[in-house]
Amino acid sequence: MSNATRRNDVWITGIGLVSSLGANADEHVARLFSGGPAVRPALDESRYAPYPIHPLAPLDFSSQIPKKSDQRQMELWQRIGVHAAGLALSDAGIAGNADLLDRTHLVVAAGSGERDTKVDCEVLDKLGPRDDAALLAKEVLPSALRPTLFLAQLSNMLAGNISIVHNVTGSSRTFMGEEMAGLAAMENAFRRIQAAQADVILVGGALNAEREDLLLGYEIGHNLWRGPFRQVWERRGDGGGFIPGSVGAFIVLESSAHARARCAKAYAKISAIETDRTSREPGETVLHALTQLLSRIWSDIPDGPLLTFSGASGTEPATSEELLFLSRLASLDHETAIRAFGSAVGHGVEAHFPMGIALAALALKHGTALAPTEPSEIERPFSAAIERVLVTGVGHWRGEGLALIEAIQ
Amino acid sequence: MGSRMLDQKGRPVVVVTGIGLVTSLGVGADLCWSRLTAGHSGVKPITRFPTDGLRSTIAGTVDDFDITPTSAYDLSMAMAEAAASEAIVQARIGSVSRFPGPLIVATPPSELEWPHLDRLHDHDPGGDLTGYQRILANARTGLFADLAKHVRFAAIADRLQERFGTQGEPLSICTACASGATAIQIGLESIRRGDADAALCVGTDATVHPEGLIRFSLLSALSTANEDPKKASRPFSKRRDGFVMAEGAGALVLESYDAAKARGAKILAVVRGCGEKADDYHRTRSSPDGAAMIASIRRALADAGVSPEEIDYVNAHGTSTPENDKMEYLSLHAVLGEHLARTPISSCKSMIGHTLIAAGSVEAVLSVLTLNTGVLPPTINYDEPDPDLPLDVVPNTSRTARVSTVLSNSFGFGGQNVCAVFSGEPA
Numbered sequence: 001m002s003n004a005t006r007r008n009d010v011w012i013t014g015i016g017l018v019s020s021l022g023a024n025a026d027e028h029v030a031r032l033f034s035g036g037p038a039v040r041p042a043l044d045e046s047r048y049a050p051y052p053i054h055p056l057a058p059l060d061f062s063s064q065i066p067k068k069s070d071q072r073q074m075e076l077w078q079r080i081g082v083h084a085a086g087l088a089l090s091d092a093g094i095a096g097n098a099d100l101l102d103r104t105h106l107v108v109a110a111g112s113g114e115r116d117t118k119v120d121c122e123v124l125d126k127l128g129p130r131d132d133a134a135l136l137a138k139e140v141l142p143s144a145l146r147p148t149l150f151l152a153q154l155s156n157m158l159a160g161n162i163s164i165v166h167n168v169t170g171s172s173r174t175f176m177g178e179e180m181a182g183l184a185a186m187e188n189a190f191r192r193i194q195a196a197q198a199d200v201i202l203v204g205g206a207l208n209a210e211r212e213d214l215l216l217g218y219e220i221g222h223n224l225w226r227g228p229f230r231q232v233w234e235r236r237g238d239g240g241g242f243i244p245g246s247v248g249a250f251i252v253l254e255s256s257a258h259a260r261a262r263c264a265k266a267y268a269k270i271s272a273i274e275t276d277r278t279s280r281e282p283g284e285t286v287l288h289a290l291t292q293l294l295s296r297i298w299s300d301i302p303d304g305p306l307l308t309f310s311g312a313s314g315t316e317p318a319t320s321e322e323l324l325f326l327s328r329l330a331s332l333d334h335e336t337a338i339r340a341f342g343s344a345v346g347h348g349v350e351a352h353f354p355m356g357i358a359l360a361a362l363a364l365k366h367g368t369a370l371a372p373t374e375p376s377e378i379e380r381p382f383s384a385a386i387e388r389v390l391v392t393g394v395g396h397w398r399g400e401g402l403a404l405i406e407a408i409q
Numbered sequence: 410m411g412s413r414m415l416d417q418k419g420r421p422v423v424v425v426t427g428i429g430l431v432t433s434l435g436v437g438a439d440l441c442w443s444r445l446t447a448g449h450s451g452v453k454p455i456t457r458f459p460t461d462g463l464r465s466t467i468a469g470t471v472d473d474f475d476i477t478p479t480s481a482y483d484l485s486m487a488m489a490e491a492a493a494s495e496a497i498v499q500a501r502i503g504s505v506s507r508f509p510g511p512l513i514v515a516t517p518p519s520e521l522e523w524p525h526l527d528r529l530h531d532h533d534p535g536g537d538l539t540g541y542q543r544i545l546a547n548a549r550t551g552l553f554a555d556l557a558k559h560v561r562f563a564a565i566a567d568r569l570q571e572r573f574g575t576q577g578e579p580l581s582i583c584t585a586c587a588s589g590a591t592a593i594q595i596g597l598e599s600i601r602r603g604d605a606d607a608a609l610c611v612g613t614d615a616t617v618h619p620e621g622l623i624r625f626s627l628l629s630a631l632s633t634a635n636e637d638p639k640k641a642s643r644p645f646s647k648r649r650d651g652f653v654m655a656e657g658a659g660a661l662v663l664e665s666y667d668a669a670k671a672r673g674a675k676i677l678a679v680v681r682g683c684g685e686k687a688d689d690y691h692r693t694r695s696s697p698d699g700a701a702m703i704a705s706i707r708r709a710l711a712d713a714g715v716s717p718e719e720i721d722y723v724n725a726h727g728t729s730t731p732e733n734d735k736m737e738y739l740s741l742h743a744v745l746g747e748h749l750a751r752t753p754i755s756s757c758k759s760m761i762g763h764t765l766i767a768a769g770s771v772e773a774v775l776s777v778l779t780l781n782t783g784v785l786p787p788t789i790n791y792d793e794p795d796p797d798l799p800l801d802v803v804p805n806t807s808r809t810a811r812v813s814t815v816l817s818n819s820f821g822f823g824g825q826n827v828c829a830v831f832s833g834e835p836a
Contacts, residue, residue, distance in 0.1 A: 110583070112518060112519055115520070120526060121540040124526060124530040127523075127527055127530070128530075138462045138463060139462070141619075141623050142626075142627065145623065145624065153518060153520070154585055156583045156821070156825060157822075159687075160692055160823025161692070163688065163823075163824045164689050168689075169688065169689050169824070171685040171686060171687055172687035173591060173685075175582055175583075176516060176562035176581040177561075177581040178562060180563050180579075180581070181581070183578060188580075191599075195598075197598055197601075197602070213541070215545060216521075216541065216545055217560040219548040219549060221554065221557040221561070222551060226549075277567070277577070277578045277579060279571065395563075397561065399563070
């Protein structure tokens, strides 16, 4: 049911990005959007073998989290997120503006906090002969757990730390559900601004890929790629799987009127975000879901070049089914191109969709598509002027989404 | 459709047409309500696992579901399903397996528990692997795929969506102990935007397990009054010493007034408004001046278009920790002023314990029941009032009263503050 009331334009006025490719948005622009050759992904293939991961680029957390006491109370995923959130606030010209921070809402896509794997192993070793989990957990944990850190296992503590460190206090909501967390966070922020339920929202997520407990959670479901690195589309023939990447991606969304009133610069506008969750049955359900979502955005795809930033994770059969959808787009009478940004930065799970939207905004601002990330028929060169970028978000297990990011005329 | 029912701000009026409840007092809203208004306590010694050496050995566990082996996921799921089913049946909305709106679930932490890790560690993968390398090698065998549901935050919402046929992407949310209220707020906003005509808002939590207890114990958050469990949760009383962990689920069917009327549904209550404000003071404590709590109450009243004097009853967050109850009093006093002395305020946590993620949902259901029955649930164990918190807590026995408008408070770690205002059906 569509609402008859007027819809506000939703602008992107701040971007904070950290990943294996760089410590801020500028470093990502230099690597991805400067017209150079395809980026070489930063990888660590040995530390967690057989699982390759994209490790976080070196960065100085103190620049965004000045107090050591704050840093100590956070796990790495939180530091990544708080850092990226701070970059986005600075970029938007909101950092340090107490009045504005008081009105800035916070929407975070988060997973579980990090377990202390050393403590886990200590407990499990002692458990072996005794088969008395409860008793041993009691003997070991009370001395081994640090209250401040196990609190960090609460999903909303990334948001809590962003409030504490950056004083964002308008409100605070955390969405979970793996990739669906990112879809939900972006959609919730977008729709609230569109409907004038909020003026300015800091939204995003973070993932620390360098964790055995994270790998365990996804290996139980056989969702990870094992063995030497391959780009997203090239994993299809061998069962697929995702390669986690450490990522922090935060965006400031703002109604155009609010941004104009404070003379904020804007990268691009979000014209649509549509999401769904289909039961992944055999038979191209992802193709059908994405096709349905696209029809909600456009009854007819407008003229002009169309660039798609695919958030494909590499897991199968979702990635192959998404590729069917993208191939149909590519067969249209437009100049089209596809880029799987996961080939460059890895899969950011909760943060992946926000990352895709941030990259789309940067591409629109700099007028360049990233170079094809792999030498295949799928990612073709693209030199047209970019007016719009379609971002896909297909969860490894559940969740489908599309975002349309367009240049502000 | 003819003229639309809009609130004073021109937004669609949103109503409650179905409620469902599971608490330590029983399964089903009517059963819980009859025991709650009789002043019964669901807090008891934990029998699900050995508790030797734990500082707190009591909880408001839900033992009505036959789940073996038990886990936070499985019990949270069973309770959520029971509560949601009850709410949908009462609302008579949609058809079997097709609910005409989105699902919003306040969902508990999703993590492997010790028995799961033990299984993963116990298996011999061959070779000389230890620790997580051994666990990961075992995971690669595919023998433990059944454990995936415990580490997928989307899993509870996913199964609820399969069961009830809700529309669109289901939302799984966490704002700590305010989560249940946030689920309602998100449903309210969605209907106000016109994105949906109905929403299924559920909160569920079953994390009474050893590590859960140890974590909260290390924060000194739990009551250690183990010797007399039913007397342990003592909100607003002088000798309150912490909260009692509890399990439960609450579900509400929200609908636009117009949609509910159009299909002849019975309206249980109006969701007048919600307000939220984040606190940047501390990870577990609220700002000593109560600024964020105060702002969340004020925003809820403003969103509802309700003056402080119109609040007839407050369903308190009232956890029974020294800190929460003091700050909640201070904040209510700041907003309601003199009116607070005339306003009854009770904490159902005195009877059912603190259902954590689910608390906002459970207490919203109880707020609706208060409006429907005109009975104020008591704050039990109020034997020794805290002189610093002069409140009418509906001490120890329930009371009848004319109640038109209720304020329900929810506060959580991480600076989360969410308040909701409910009223009876508009004339």
